[in-house]
Amino acid sequence: MNHPNIIIEEDKKALKHLLRLASGLESMIIGEDQILGQIKDARLEALKRGLCGPTLDMIFNKAVHVGQIIRNKTKINKGSVSIGSAAVELAESVQGDLKCKKVLVIGAGEMGALVARALAEKQLKAIVVANRTYDRAVRLARELGGYAIQFDRLDEALSDADVVISATAAPHYILTRERVEKAIPIERRDSVTMIDIANPRDIEEKVRELGIRLFNIDDLRGIAEKNRRKRENEARKAEQIIEKELELLVNSLKYKKVEPLISQIRKSMEEIRIRETEKAMQMLGELEDKEKIIDDLTRSIVNKIFHDIISKLRKAAEEDDEELIKACEKLFN
Incomplete structure (x- = not known):
């Protein structure tokens, strides 16, 4: 199997990859916590479907345990460690202080929630959440002290948003060039920042042609690299822990x-x-x-x-x- 999003390892290399994955060392934002929750969820789903036997269960339990040890013994997950918080950091680097800005979050799923919570930590007041399932948008907005809108009012919210962060699970573009051109007045476009952290992407690349500053998940690599440099010492400590725990796992x-x-x-x-x-x-x-x-x-x-x-x-x-x-x-x- 040859796929850019699939990594195939065998034997000890596979075990080491899983431990590194659970520890956040394989993440674009090194040390991020989201991956540990995803591994826990994957294990539970596999158990539910009868696809996880005693040996595999032992391996995944060990991976979760190692991930927790590393986060307790190092500072690898301190600071902007999630894609959501990195997106907010990027928005601040472009827009400056976000306290007087109107921020629109599209998507109330896992990634959208991470973005919204990172925004809430900045004590922002003007957070708007749009989601296809309105109830989910309401729940998230209530938690953050923002407000929710129906998805069919998205164009209305776009018209006066300063920052748009999109993180849906849609298989197609949510914001095409044509839609954005109609929704955002020409005089506002050069002051609007859009950040697309969805995979596949939510925002059509041609939106840049309108003068809007568009960033995608690849643009977060600069922030990821900055975080990586900050965490080099912590990553080395984590690698040492992984080597010891790997030997224990292999022997087990x-x-x-x-x-x-x-x-x-x-x-x-x-x-x-x-x-x-x-x-x-x-x-x-x-x-x-x-x-x-x-x-x-x-x-x-x-x-x-x-x-x-x-x-x-x-x-x-x-x-x-x-x-x-x-x-x-x-x-x-």
């Missing part, structure tokens, strides 16, 4: 391979212990406390022998010593 998966064999060995030894204990008790006759003494003795012997076997088996699993593992399987099966 290797141990998992020999667990059925360990269980079989334990079962076989326990059966032998019980048989030999019964024989010994018959030979000892009526000695007081004989059952407990013999039981404790044999259990102790088995545990000591078994501990050595488990240690060697797990070491073999770590070192991928298939010969020793197969020999044990033959010996105890």
Whole structure:
């Protein structure tokens, strides 16, 4: 499969990629938190559909755990770490202080909510939310102290907006050149900033021809790079944590391979212990406390022998010593 949005890794590389992903190291805005929630949601959805077995579930739980550890032990997610907050930062760099500006957010989904909350942190008063599902727009606007509009009133809201940030999940353009030309008076166009953070894009590229300052998700790479430079030290700390956690995960998966064999060995030894204990008790006759003494003795012997076997088996699993593992399987099966 060859697709620009699909990364295929195998074995240890795949595990490392997932840990890096959960930690925000693979994100355009390094350290952003949104990806961790997406991984949690993906795991739950896979479980619901019966597509996530015990091993995969263990791997994804580990990824979430590592993502949380890194965010607690480093400052990798401090500052403008989401696409939404980066978009607001970009708007400020173009428009200056946004407190006296009217901001229109198109889309009340996950990305739209991130944008709106980043705007709310700036304590802006004139936030307008437009969404195809009006109820969602109302809920988000209420949370932010802004106001919602019906989607069919979008052109009206465009006419006096200073900043437009679009983040819908539509498969086609929401704002075409023709629509924007009709909605925004010619004398206002050079003062309007539009930021398109949707994928696929919401705003037609030809809108630039009207004199409107249009930015898209690619233009956020400058902010992403600035954040990346700020977080280089934190990223290095995160990489060190990932390397340690990766080794623990790899070894856990290797141990998992020999667990059925360990269980079989334990079962076989326990059966032998019980048989030999019964024989010994018959030979000892009526000695007081004989059952407990013999039981404790044999259990102790088995545990000591078994501990050595488990240690060697797990070491073999770590070192991928298939010969020793197969020999044990033959010996105890």
